[in-house]
Amino acid sequence: MLMDLGEWNSSGNGALESAELAGGERPLAIEARGLVKRFDGFTAVDGVDLSVPEGVIYGVLGPNGAGKTTTLRMLLGIIDPDDGVRRVLGAERPHDVSHLIGYLPEERGLYPAMKAVEAIAFVGALRGLPLPEGRRRGRQLLEEHGLGHAADRQIRQLSKGMAQQVQILSCLVHEPRLVIFDEPFSGLDAINQGRLEKMMRSLVERGTTVIFSTHVIAHAERLCDRIAIIAGGKVPFAGPVDLARDRIPAQVRLETRHADGPWRSALPADARTERKGNGSAYFFFALPDGGIEPLLRALIEGEAGILSLSIERAGLHDAFVAIAGEAAARALAENGEEESR
Numbered sequence: 001m002l003m004d005l006g007e008w009n010s011s012g013n014g015a016l017e018s019a020e021l022a023g024g025e026r027p028l029a030i031e032a033r034g035l036v037k038r039f040d041g042f043t044a045v046d047g048v049d050l051s052v053p054e055g056v057i058y059g060v061l062g063p064n065g066a067g068k069t070t071t072l073r074m075l076l077g078i079i080d081p082d083d084g085v086r087r088v089l090g091a092e093r094p095h096d097v098s099h100l101i102g103y104l105p106e107e108r109g110l111y112p113a114m115k116a117v118e119a120i121a122f123v124g125a126l127r128g129l130p131l132p133e134g135r136r137r138g139r140q141l142l143e144e145h146g147l148g149h150a151a152d153r154q155i156r157q158l159s160k161g162m163a164q165q166v167q168i169l170s171c172l173v174h175e176p177r178l179v180i181f182d183e184p185f186s187g188l189d190a191i192n193q194g195r196l197e198k199m200m201r202s203l204v205e206r207g208t209t210v211i212f213s214t215h216v217i218a219h220a221e222r223l224c225d226r227i228a229i230i231a232g233g234k235v236p237f238a239g240p241v242d243l244a245r246d247r248i249p250a251q252v253r254l255e256t257r258h259a260d261g262p263w264r265s266a267l268p269a270d271a272r273t274e275r276k277g278n279g280s281a282y283f284f285f286a287l288p289d290g291g292i293e294p295l296l297r298a299l300i301e302g303e304a305g306i307l308s309l310s311i312e313r314a315g316l317h318d319a320f321v322a323i324a325g326e327a328a329a330r331a332l333a334e335n336g337e338e339e340s341r
Ligand SMILES: Nc1ncnc2c1ncn2[C@@H]1O[C@H](COP(=O)(O)OP(=O)(O)OP(=O)(O)O)[C@@H](O)[C@H]1O
Pocket: 039, 040, 044, 062, 063, 064, 065, 066, 067, 068, 069, 070, 071, 106, 215
């Protein structure tokens, strides 16, 4: 049964998460609680909570089949959830605010016979923008993004990447407050990926909220203020990128003049060792829970001869693999249990 957000918030637990994850006083562009979607008995999305503050770039990360597109479609009102609630730009029915939203679907496609500028104006018209204004803005957008030469060419005459860029611009022509891009980088070359990143940043500078899904973590790491990781239809992590990186310990790389000594007992038992010919050694291990200071003390007192020491925080890629991998394995095990019942 669907509940409303007020009801959900008063349950306590969710209100806490919402305040924690939304970051300060910013109003939320999107608030979703307990979204569930089933297809023929298969649960594709299984209780997704999302809080996206206005004016940020928010990444929805997940492996193939994780439930990203299904979640985005529920937020847009393209499909309805079987359970849970969502509020988009303050509206409980996403269709009421569709004129404020731009959307790039995972399946690309503009009418092949349309000219680029007409295609942009057409998408704008679907969002309530008068066609002549759509044509004017469309031409301007194409010029601004280095595609002025393509304005009067049919979509079928453009390369796949160019057509995708035109479609991305069509999402912006009505100057939406919220843009949802499903896998916007796939199909673009490295130069155009860079341009798209720049465009996303400038949208946010103007106050637009940008949500995009991806399985290319580097884009999210460069762009996002906040992310949600979806795996197996659930959200094992939602929040600031740094918080995700902190989910796995930093890696320590230590080089000592001596390879052995009583100080070795201060190193984690699973430290990987590489001995060098001159008697010195490298050690690689996860930063211990107690931090580096107790270890440093032992190394200094034991005269290990520290030659170099670096502590590297985990990248988002490694954090993603750990968080998503664990969640996907859990979902698989739960599904197996359900099937065997
Ligand atoms: N209309 C549908 N009918 C049946 N199953 C569906 C439908 N849409 C999605 N699914 C299933 O739901 C699961 C989640 O799909 P979804 O497209 O949301 O994943 P995704 O995270 O976007 O994946 P990808 O990164 O591969 O695009 C998949 O197992 C998919 O097969």
